[in-house]
Amino acid sequence: MAAAPAPALELVHRTCPLCEAKCGLTVEVERETRRVHTVRGDPQDPFSEGYLCPKGYGLKGLFEDPDRLRRPLRRDRASGRWSEIGWDEAFDLVTARLRAVRETHGADAIAAYLGNPTAHDGLSAFYTGGFLRALGSRWRFSATSVDQLPKAVSSALLFGSSGAFAIPDVDRTDYFLVLGANPLASNGSLMTAPDMPERLRRLRARGGKLVVVDPRRSETARIADRHLFLRPGSDALFLFALVHVLFEEGLVRLGALEGQVNGVEAVRELAREFAPETVAAATGVAPEAVRTVARELAAAERAVCYGRIGTCTQEFGTLASWLVDVVNVLTGNLDRPGGALWPRPATSPAHPKPRRRGSLPYARWRSRVRGLPEFAGELPVAALAEEIDTPGPKGEGVRALVTLAGNPVLSTPNGARLAEAFARLDFMVSIDIYLNETTRFADVILPPTTHLERENYDLVFHGVSVRNTTKWSQAAFAPEPGAMHQWDILLELTARLGGVSAQVVDDLVLDHFLGQTVGAEGTACPDVTKEEAKAILAAETGARGPQRIVDLLLRTGPWGDRFRGEKNGPGGTDGLSLAALRAHPHGIDLGAMEPRLAEVVATESGKVELAHPLVVADVARLRAALDARRPDTGAGRMVLIGRRHLRSNNSWMHNLPALAKGPDRCTLLVSPEDAARLGLADGGRAKVRSRVGSVEAPVVVSDEMMPGVVSLPHGFGHAVEGVRLSVAARHAGVCSNLLADETLLDALSGNAVLNGIPVEVSAA
Ligand SMILES: Nc1nc2c(c(=O)[nH]1)N[C@H]1C(S)=C(S)[C@@H](COP(=O)(O)OP(=O)(O)OC[C@H]3O[C@@H](n4cnc5c(=O)[nH]c(N)nc54)[C@H](O)[C@@H]3O)O[C@H]1N2
Numbered sequence: 217m218a219a220a221p222a223p224a225l226e227l228v229h230r231t232c233p234l235c236e237a238k239c240g241l242t243v244e245v246e247r248e249t250r251r252v253h254t255v256r257g258d259p260q261d262p263f264s265e266g267y268l269c270p271k272g273y274g275l276k277g278l279f280e281d282p283d284r285l286r287r288p289l290r291r292d293r294a295s296g297r298w299s300e301i302g303w304d305e306a307f308d309l310v311t312a313r314l315r316a317v318r319e320t321h322g323a324d325a326i327a328a329y330l331g332n333p334t335a336h337d338g339l340s341a342f343y344t345g346g347f348l349r350a351l352g353s354r355w356r357f358s359a360t361s362v363d364q365l366p367k368a369v370s371s372a373l374l375f376g377s378s379g380a381f382a383i384p385d386v387d388r389t390d391y392f393l394v395l396g397a398n399p400l401a402s403n404g405s406l407m408t409a410p411d412m413p414e415r416l417r418r419l420r421a422r423g424g425k426l427v428v429v430d431p432r433r434s435e436t437a438r439i440a441d442r443h444l445f446l447r448p449g450s451d452a453l454f455l456f457a458l459v460h461v462l463f464e465e466g467l468v469r470l471g472a473l474e475g476q477v478n479g480v481e482a483v484r485e486l487a488r489e490f491a492p493e494t495v496a497a498a499t500g501v502a503p504e505a506v507r508t509v510a511r512e513l514a515a516a517e518r519a520v521c522y523g524r525i526g527t528c529t530q531e532f533g534t535l536a537s538w539l540v541d542v543v544n545v546l547t548g549n550l551d552r553p554g555g556a557l558w559p560r561p562a563t564s565p566a567h568p569k570p571r572r573r574g575s576l577p578y579a580r581w582r583s584r585v586r587g588l589p590e591f592a593g594e595l596p597v598a599a600l601a602e603e604i605d606t607p608g609p610k611g612e613g614v615r616a617l618v619t620l621a622g623n624p625v626l627s628t629p630n631g632a633r634l635a636e637a638f639a640r641l642d643f644m645v646s647i648d649i650y651l652n653e654t655t656r657f658a659d660v661i662l663p664p665t666t667h668l669e670r671e672n673y674d675l676v677f678h679g680v681s682v683r684n685t686t687k688w689s690q691a692a693f694a695p696e697p698g699a700m701h702q703w704d705i706l707l708e709l710t711a712r713l714g715g716v717s718a719q720v721v722d723d724l725v726l727d728h729f730l731g732q733t734v735g736a737e738g739t740a741c742p743d744v745t746k747e748e749a750k751a752i753l754a755a756e757t758g759a760r761g762p763q764r765i766v767d768l769l770l771r772t773g774p775w776g777d778r779f780r781g782e783k784n785g786p787g788g789t790d791g792l793s794l795a796a797l798r799a800h801p802h803g804i805d806l807g808a809m810e811p812r813l814a815e816v817v818a819t820e821s822g823k824v825e826l827a828h829p830l831v832v833a834d835v836a837r838l839r840a841a842l843d844a845r846r847p848d849t850g851a852g853r854m855v856l857i858g859r860r861h862l863r864s865n866n867s868w869m870h871n872l873p874a875l876a877k878g879p880d881r882c883t884l885l886v887s888p889e890d891a892a893r894l895g896l897a898d899g900g901r902a903k904v905r906s907r908v909g910s911v912e913a914p915v916v917v918s919d920e921m922m923p924g925v926v927s928l929p930h931g932f933g934h935a936v937e938g939v940r941l942s943v944a945a946r947h948a949g950v951c952s953n954l955l956a957d958e959t960l961l962d963a964l965s966g967n968a969v970l971n972g973i974p975v976e977v978s979a980a
Pocket residue numbers: 330331332333337359362363525529620621622623624626627628647648649650652664667702858859865866867868929930931952953956970
């Protein structure tokens with residue numbers, strides 16, 4: 217008997233869209249039957265060299281997940297029932313309702329919230345700005361203000377640009393000082409570097425040192441040369457003490473930065489009062505340990521200080537983020553190989569001239585209820601609930617909401633208040649792939665295609681990568697009939713809100729990028745007219761959609777073919793274009809980061825501004841907190857921090873059986889001292905209370921916790937009415953953001969405090 221013909225397996229190469237590491241994946245698929253055989257790390261990817269984590273494999277589960285939404289849904293408010301509707305009907309309904317709110321109450325009655333996955337969908341990113349402009353509201357929120365906002369603010373103050381994140385050169389450094397990051401669980405953030413375990417192993421193998429400062433002996437701390445316990449929220453004090461020692465012991469060496477930096481003396485003055493001995497009680501770090509780290513940093517040939525979530529989502533997030541870069545400047549490690557550098561994405565301008573900015577995009581408007589400052593066009597999400605549930609005397613306030621790839625009910629502070637506020641909205645639309653804790657309040661859910669059905673190009677994370685590379689992600693499958701890409705959804709909504717055709721909007725978006733890249737002096741291609749460029753793009757890439765914009769940016773970028781077949785590629789090879797990327801499906805290596813300070817710094821003076829007045833003013837707040845920070849562990853008073861697990865991704869991958877299985881991960885970690893003092897037993901249950909809420913969680917007693925600090929991961933809490941998450945519901949956990957207090961902020965940036973939340977802990 218003849219064997220049945222083996223199914224035709226095809227290999228699809230793409231970049232994993234799930235976290236910032238951006239691993240190259242090879243997906244083995246059977247196109248005809250739309251089956252995913254397996255997902256593997258791609259050994260030929262020049263950046264990730266075959267690495268992947270369990271979440272990468274999760275793309276298979278995500279594609280197959282029966283709970284994942286595939287058609288627009290409409291909720292009947294009376295019955296609470298959901299029904300599938302067609303796209304046209306959905307778009308009509310959404311535009312009519314949003315317009316009605318805008319006409320009656322003004323554009324600011326509509327708020328928008330953008331979640332984390334928007335950063336990973338490069339092709340739809342081109343259309344988000346236009347969509348937000350079509351909404352016309354200044355009430356824009358995003359996951360930025362529960363994440364990297366303090367780093368964006370400090371980078372804007374130091375370097376004149378909120379996107380100018382200096383990235384640790386982990387592959388070449390000799391001394392890696394890590395505060396508030398756990399790359400062995402998170403795989404790195406604002407430091408795109410696939411296979412952090414191997415990179416850190418190599419660092420140590422070449423004689424380098426890894427030092428981790430964290431209130432928990434994290435997975436990363438466990439493999440470090442030294443781990444220092446630090447009281448949550450006291451990083452700015454610790455870093456000021458480091459700076460103090462650098463000055464006191466004459467260890468400051470600007471090196472090549474000499475003449476490029478203003479404010480060194482001002483920083484010396486500010487640091488004077490923060491001696492290691494002065495801050496020790498507040499930080500919990502022994503003065504001698506601070507001095508040792510300062511001396512080692514200064515002595516290392518190449519060293520870098522790096523801070524992430526733990527240094528951002530806390531009371532002094534901006535000061536801590538600023539001090540991280542201050543330390544790099546004072547030790548001469550900014551803009552130097554092995555220190556912190558700025559990557560050069562293939563889609564960035566070929567001849568960047570920093571755009572000097574007169575004024576900072578800060579506090580140009582403020583939130584209505586609490587007067588919180590806008591930054592770069594956004595308000596802090598900690599203000600969202602009150603903007604809905606506290607109407608003004610004339611009925612002012614938010615009445616309609618758009619969420620795009622976000623789950624703020626689980627991800628932002630005081631989720632309970634936010635959920636109540638969402639239930640009061642006149643209208644809500646969510647562009648999302650799940651009916652979850654947030655989208656259950658929507659009137660309409662518009663689900664885009666899932667990752668394996670779309671092509672992708674990474675626009676964000678090439679800009680924070682420890683190495684310059686470029687790669688086009690292939691789609692594994694055509695979209696299911698009747699499915700829409702996220703960019704197409706945004707385009708259609710923009711067009712309908714503006715009363716024009718989608719093609720008109722699409723061409724406007726392209727035109728915006730053409731204006732920046734061709735046909736004028738100072739652009740990459742002064743001798744290529746817009747019309748010529750548009751015609752070439754239409755012929756080679758298509759007459760609509762985001763692919764042609766990627767093609768344009770690649771051709772006009774540092775390695776681009778300039779529309780003239782120029783050999784600007786690495787090593788004098790053919791210049792980049794989308795076609796060139798398609799011909800290299802594993803990606804192209806573009807080399808290590810290189811110094812480029814003059815291209816990046818966009819301050820008025822053209823120099824790094826070490827002592828911006830806003831930062832200097834905020835130091836008074838730090839000083840005032842110094843005394844208040846002595847550990848007070850009486851009567852069960854503790855502070856809460858979060859943590860991440862390799863198999864979990866914020867709030868939304870708990871519905872995939874392969875990832876969700878295994879022991880309960882939503883546990884409260886408690887130090888043995890605290891457990892004994894509070895009468896908590898390993899395996900028992902604890903009640904954790906904060907000003908805004910309380911939850912119960914299973915206790916794990918562990919000496920990895922600093923006494924006085926407990927840890928609960930975020931992103932859980934799936935046991936709520938009305939969600940369609942059958943797997944997640946069985947591993948529901950509790951939501952740590954029911955404890956996060958929306959009134960606790962990093963005052964300067966408005967970022968939420970998610971680490972260092974005062975709580976009371978008792979046996980349940
Ligand atoms: N306590 C505490 N809270 C935290 C943090 C913490 O450390 N501690 N971390 C914070 C951080 S760093 C972040 S980034 C935020 C994240 O906050 P959010 O972005 O609000 O939350 P996510 O959990 O990432 O939810 C992503 C949403 O997008 C949907 N989704 C996934 N892929 C797609 C897609 O391709 N298109 C669309 N349209 N939807 C999609 C998912 O179903 C889900 O609803 O959480 C923050 N919250």
